[in-house]
Amino acid sequence: MQKFTVSFLGRDCPGVVSTVSGLLNECGCNILAATQSLLLGEFAGIFITAVEEGLSREALQDSLERGLKKASLDLSLIVRPTCEGIWGEGEACAPFVVSADGIDGKGQIAGISRVFSRHGVNIESLRAFLGEEDEKRALFVFEIMVPASVDIGRLRRELACEGQTHGLRVSVQHRDIFEAVNRIESI
Amino acid sequence: MLSDREVTNTLNMLRNEHLDVRTVTLGVSLFDCVSHDLELFIANVQAKIARYASHLVPICNEIGAKYGIPVVNKRISVSPIAVVAAPFGPEGMVKVCKALDWAAKEAKVDFLGGYSALVEKGLANGDRALLESLPDALSQTERICSSINVASSRAGINMDAIALMGQQILGCAKASADKDGIACAKLVVFANIPQDVPFMAGAYLGVGEPDVVINVGVSGPGVVRKAIDRLLQRGTNDKGEPLSLLDMAEVIKRTAYKVTRVGEIIGTEVAQRLGLPFGVADLSLAPTPAVGDSVGEIFQSLGLSSIGAPGSTAVLAMLNDAVKKGGAFASSSVGGLSGAFIPVSEDSSIEDAAARGLLSMEKLEAMTSVCSVGLDMIAIPGDTPASSIAGIIADEMAIGMINHKTTAVRLIPVPGKKAGDVVSFGGLLGKATIMPVPQGDASRFIALGGRVPAPINSLKN
Numbered sequence: 325m326q327k328f329t330v331s332f333l334g335r336d337c338p339g340v341v342s343t344v345s346g347l348l349n350e351c352g353c354n355i356l357a358a359t360q361s362l363l364l365g366e367f368a369g370i371f372i373t374a375v376e377e378g379l380s381r382e383a384l385q386d387s388l389e390r391g392l393k394k395a396s397l398d399l400s401l402i403v404r405p406t407c408e409g410i411w412g413e414g415e416a417c418a419p420f421v422v423s424a425d426g427i428d429g430k431g432q433i434a435g436i437s438r439v440f441s442r443h444g445v446n447i448e449s450l451r452a453f454l455g456e457e458d459e460k461r462a463l464f465v466f467e468i469m470v471p472a473s474v475d476i477g478r479l480r481r482e483l484a485c486e487g488q489t490h491g492l493r494v495s496v497q498h499r500d501i502f503e504a505v506n507r508i509e510s511i
Numbered sequence: 512m513l514s515d516r517e518v519t520n521t522l523n524m525l526r527n528e529h530l531d532v533r534t535v536t537l538g539v540s541l542f543d544c545v546s547h548d549l550e551l552f553i554a555n556v557q558a559k560i561a562r563y564a565s566h567l568v569p570i571c572n573e574i575g576a577k578y579g580i581p582v583v584n585k586r587i588s589v590s591p592i593a594v595v596a597a598p599f600g601p602e603g604m605v606k607v608c609k610a611l612d613w614a615a616k617e618a619k620v621d622f623l624g625g626y627s628a629l630v631e632k633g634l635a636n637g638d639r640a641l642l643e644s645l646p647d648a649l650s651q652t653e654r655i656c657s658s659i660n661v662a663s664s665r666a667g668i669n670m671d672a673i674a675l676m677g678q679q680i681l682g683c684a685k686a687s688a689d690k691d692g693i694a695c696a697k698l699v700v701f702a703n704i705p706q707d708v709p710f711m712a713g714a715y716l717g718v719g720e721p722d723v724v725i726n727v728g729v730s731g732p733g734v735v736r737k738a739i740d741r742l743l744q745r746g747t748n749d750k751g752e753p754l755s756l757l758d759m760a761e762v763i764k765r766t767a768y769k770v771t772r773v774g775e776i777i778g779t780e781v782a783q784r785l786g787l788p789f790g791v792a793d794l795s796l797a798p799t800p801a802v803g804d805s806v807g808e809i810f811q812s813l814g815l816s817s818i819g820a821p822g823s824t825a826v827l828a829m830l831n832d833a834v835k836k837g838g839a840f841a842s843s844s845v846g847g848l849s850g851a852f853i854p855v856s857e858d859s860s861i862e863d864a865a866a867r868g869l870l871s872m873e874k875l876e877a878m879t880s881v882c883s884v885g886l887d888m889i890a891i892p893g894d895t896p897a898s899s900i901a902g903i904i905a906d907e908m909a910i911g912m913i914n915h916k917t918t919a920v921r922l923i924p925v926p927g928k929k930a931g932d933v934v935s936f937g938g939l940l941g942k943a944t945i946m947p948v949p950q951g952d953a954s955r956f957i958a959l960g961g962r963v964p965a966p967i968n969s970l971k972n
Binding site for chain 2: 421423448449451453463465467476477480495496497498499500501502503504505506507
């Protein structure tokens with residue numbers, strides 16, 4: 325068996341998941357993992373699939389595109405071979421949450437994420453909340469994995485410095501505190 | 512992935528609502544330091560404290576930074592000095608106190624508690640020496656706190672000790688008259704003192720405790736108030752019904768749960784890093800003079816014009832109980848006092864009510880029957896007779912003894928000041944308007960001495 329990663333992006337409407345998962349089934353794809361997300365009415369779905377050897381990426385893409393057209397769904401499609409392995413596997417990493425808030429402006433996410441990149445820190449989740457309390461304000465929340473080799477104090481200082489240049493107040497906290505405060509562990 | 516609400520709620524608690532770990536307190540037993548030789552005893556004590564406390568402050572700072580939650584104070588509590596230093600007289604006790612002060616400075620902690628005596632049933636030689644030493648000991652040191660347990664529900668009230676404490680509180684005030692009697696702010700008289708309190712000035716390490724242990728005190732009156740305000744702003748409960756006190760109690764309980772979880776996670780990690788057992792998390796709403804970090808403001812959010820107004824005792828009862836319920840659910844290691852403190856000078860809103868005459872000593876005393884401590888940080892006229900101070904202590908101890916709860920008295924008779932004058936202690940101790948004490952003479956009652964017997968446990972009404 326070979327693995328392909330298939331992603332769909334486009335306007336959300338009832339029946340999107342039903343259609344794309346049905347198409348994958350018709351194309352002989354066994355879905356191994358899936359995630360979907362909605363952002364301001366835009367749908368994004370990623371599927372890791374297993375298919376029989378011999379079905380090429382191009383052929384799969386072609387079949388799925390035809391299916392989408394037939395279903396009249398305006399979705400962008402990407403099919404690519406699935407990479408083996410996950411970043412950080414086998415490396416000791418700690419989960420942190422970085423939040424940055426201030427007046428919304430250009431280049432803020434790029435600036436903060438550049439610091440992460442410089443330190444070899446991986447962003448696992450990024451969300452932006454705009455105009456929640458004040459229409460000009462923005463809050464960015466990064467959930468990151470920090471390798472044990474990273475000096476967290478230095479990372480914190482550089483993030484604060486970068487945030488300052490963009491008018492953002494940055495805080496860095498271990499993820500456990502959010503879970504401890506908000507969740508009751510299942511037993 | 513964390514939900515949006517989880518992230519924003521937690522951030523608000525930390526950034527805008529003064530959530531912090533008020534104290535990580537390292538408890539150190541001194542029983543194995545005992546010696547008949549004063550110098551040897553002092554050397555043993557200082558060596559043991561240094562051995563365990565040298566990494567306390569840096570590790571607390573590191574873990575505070577990791578979670579983004581400041582550990583505001585790092586402190587040490589020790590075995591009752593009246594017991595471990597029993598062979599020494601008052602002068603020896605003062606030397607021990609100074610040695611402890613030096614050890615606290617070396618460890619870079621802000622306070623060390625345990626210059627204490629447990630005298631609810633009688634005064635042993637060491638107890639008497641420690642009580643006699645209090646004015647010199649507390650006025651000649653900076654970081655030492657003292658607690659004297661003079662009553663318990665099992666033993667009754669030691670009125671001889673109370674009479675002596677009335678005099679010694681005045682003695683402490685006189686010895687630190689140049690600093691408005693500040694030595695009294697480091698001295699508390701207790702009934703039913705818990706042996707694992709991490710908060711000062713009542714912290715000491717009891718006889719049944721481990722050799723060395725980490726106890727944590729978390730606070731968060733600002734967090735509780737904001738949670739109530741948010742609920743009020745919403746206007747209805749989860750079912751869309753109009754709000755009632757049940758909803759208020761529920762939101763306080765849930766908030767107390769969250770705050771206690773913070774304390775437990777930090778305390779556990781500090782203990783683990785130091786290779787020590789974790790003792791208790793004490794969730795107590797302990798205010799500071801900062802606006803937004805006040806217990807008194809919670810009373811206003813719950814609909815009273817100020818603390819002291821009719822209804823205050825009921826509000827405090829609900830608040831104290833909801834805090835305990837939330838804390839108990841959050842951790843199996845809840846201990847210490849765990850409730851609400853009402854220290855007058857340390858809470859800007861309570862002090863304001865007292866200054867405007869809306870909160871009297873009598874009302875405070877009534878409120879202490881339902882809160883977790885007692886008459887706390889109250890500045891009184893410097894010429895208050897020792898018998899009146901002893902009488903106030905006796906009243907407060909009676910509340911604790913009969914109700915099987917902790918009560919305490921921390922009064923500061925400010926030399927040269929009279930009712931209505933204002934005194935500033937600085938820092939976390941805040942400022943206070945001198946409060947008048949109840950009129951009348953208690954001297955003959957106090958002079959009787961002896962012991963008020965322990966209460967009966969049946970025929971309760």
